[in-house]
Amino acid sequence: MKSNANAGNLNRRDFFKELGMIGGGGALLSAFPWLQSCSPDDKIQIAKEKVRIGVIGTGSRGQYHLNNLKTIPNADVVALCDNYPPHLQAASEMYPQAKTYDDYRRLLEDKEIQAVMIATPLYEHAHITIDALHAGKHVFCEKSMAMTCQDCLDMYNVFKESGKVLFIGQQRLYDPKYVKAIGMIHSGLLGEINSIRAYWFRNNDWRRPVPSPELERKINWRLYKDYSCGLVTELATHQLQVGNWALQMIPEKVSGMGDIIYWKDGREVYDSINLIYHYPNGVKMTYESMIANKFYGLEEEILGSKGTMELEKGKYYFEEVEPAPGILQLINQIEHKIFDNVSFAGPSWVPETASVNKGHLIMDGVTSITGESSVGAMGDGSVELVTAFCEAAITGKPAPNLVEEAYYSSVLGLLGLQAMEEERVITFPDEYKIPYLNFA
Amino acid sequence: MSYCNYYAASNLFHGSMSSVMGTQFDILMVGSDSILLSEVWQKIEREVKRLDKLLSRFDPESELFLLNQEASCYPMAVEEELWNILQDCKQYYEWTKGCFDITLQGFDQLLFMEEEKSVFFLSESLKIDLGGYGKGYALRKIRDLLEAANVEKALVNFGNSSVLALGSHPCGDYWPVSLDNPYTKGRVADLRLRDSSLSTSGNMPSHPRHIVNPRTGMFVEEKKMVSVISKDPVVAEVLTTALMVAAEEEVPEIISQFDIYEKHIYTL
DSSP: OOOSTTHHHHHHHHHHHHHTTTTTTTHHHHHSGGGGSSOHHHHHHTTTOOEEEEEEOOSHHHHHHHHHHTTOTTEEEEEEEOSSHHHHHHHHHHOTTSEEESSHHHHHHOTTOOEEEEOSOGGGHHHHHHHHHHTTOEEEEOSSOOSSHHHHHHHHHHHHHHTOOEEEOOGGGGOHHHHHHHHHHHTTTTOSEEEEEEEEEOBSOOOOOOSSGGGHHHHTGGGSTTTOOTHIIIIIHHHHHHHHHHHTSOOSEEEEEEEOOSOOSSOOSOSEEEEEEEOTTSOEEEEEEESBOOTTOEEEEEEESSEEEETTTTEEEESSOOOOHHHHHHHHHHHTTOOOOEEEESSSOOOOOOSSOOOEESSTTOOOOOSOOSSOOTTSSHHHHHHHHHHHHHHTOOOTTHHHHHHHHHHHHHHHHHHHHHTSOEEOOGGGOOSSGGGO | OEEEEEEGGGTEEEEEEEEETTEEEEEEEEOSOHHHHHHHHHHHHHHHHHHHHHHOSSOTTSHHHHHHHHTTTSOEEOOHHHHHHHHHHHHHHHHTTTSSOTTSSOGGGEEEETTTTEEEESSTTOOOOOTTTHHHHHHHHHHHHHHHTTOOEEEEEETTTEEEEESOOTTSSSEEEEEEOTTTOOEEEEEEESSEEEEEEEOOSSOSSOOEETTTTEEOOSOEEEEEEESSHHHHHHHHHHHHHSOGGGHHHHHTTSOEEEEEEEEO
């Protein structure tokens, strides 16, 4: 592939182009249908078109998207909305031509606007999404979907009735590293999956500076139950989605415990949570998040009978039989344009039994994040996700299965919270099952 | 279990299968058309799995398994491909003065009936084992698939003991492959492969007795390793096995029957 200063981005785009061809001719694409919401023909047709976007919620995450939108040719940011003037001001400086609003309802009345991106605090996701869909807009809403299972379901139902495009900000669905890795898992690289362990650790109080005391809840909404569900909605949903994706199943039960153990500063949401999700086949996904130690960072560990994968690090390990080591060495040399003797030929192949298993990279140029930022990281699939949203908003074709993936991760987070608050095992309620995977 | 990966920056396709023909299979193909390469990979995967099924004497569904079960009771007709393989093996049995013998106990107890293409075992205990032939045969088929698809540079590693090289390494004039002493791990030879096949046979610390001399029925117990490079992967495969058991003075006469590039016999 062409190499230039922008090689990283090029390779990511090329990766999606090639997805259909690697691993069984389109098998990957049919396994991840949201990636083909925009066909190559569509792409050519809409190459010069732009979707007029209004961004609702221009705080840190909103500004992160606004920054990314500048690199997306199909995006035209025409309106900005926030009810906190400093955030609106900051966004307006990035897009001086865009109209500004302090009430999203006024923005939705603007017929020029075709699509909205919602990056408000969690408690506002559901009604803004529903109002926007009713107003005929295509919607991108940040994850998690909502604060209650009923709100998530309402969003899903309105989306289905509206015929509009809805995207939820589960960027791992568009992260090449994840797409490749899950494809490898589905192809049987790890054997049968027998356990999933996911965690996210940070060591900070999760607070933003507050200019004056009456703004505490507005700025630090993540810490209060009226606005947020804490770690389950802000962090866990990303990783619960990965577990379901790997297993192609939705868990049917959850139990767990949550506490405030370290940051006893008046916050209402837990700073320490441990959850166990139980899948129909008996496999468990354990989830831990705690924000008073960051040593282990974040990870989703997929434990199979033949191997193990660490998705955030982009590495996998074989349980016993390593691929012929000489071949991996040779690949590495060719990648670095080295021509040298590799010694692998011999009487027959004997598996390496090295005591230290260093593992293999899922793909070349793999990047991983520390998970310390509460805004967003580079190269985590967010740009691809928003690009796909812009394309879908132009063609009007929703991305298959994307909302279903997001719905279940959001609802599972909320059921986990319920399990911790009520200190009991919660069975997935029938009334919140939407047709997908084992709940179809 | 199989997987593949395309390294776009270096135009390199890697396909890998574990647990096929009793070992690991890896292929590297160089080319900028990843669609074509993944199609070739799928064909190769299918072909290797098909041959594994055809040639395995342990698979109850294989033709060879059935032959081993039935042919001592009545002359059993075999499909053309297996027939041709058995004829090929007969030729090699003769050329190697019996050092290469797929029956491991007496090729003369195999009766071939040309007209019906059927085979009869004169001994009830006779079993055919194509273990010393199959990987070479598979590599020959793979080479045909690669050539048909105009893949010009490729390296195929069948469990380290059978290697096929097409064209050259992307950064050189040949594929550089080295051979280690399995006892000391020290380097024995740096070999150059180009449109050729390397086969290696020998004893290892983990497997000190695994090659049977068909003429004596005894294991070869010497610390010995044989490598042959030839154009035809089957020739390399057959000869390494034969030279493991041949007496030193027979070697020149045996190899004079074959068209080979290099042979190496090491005492380890």
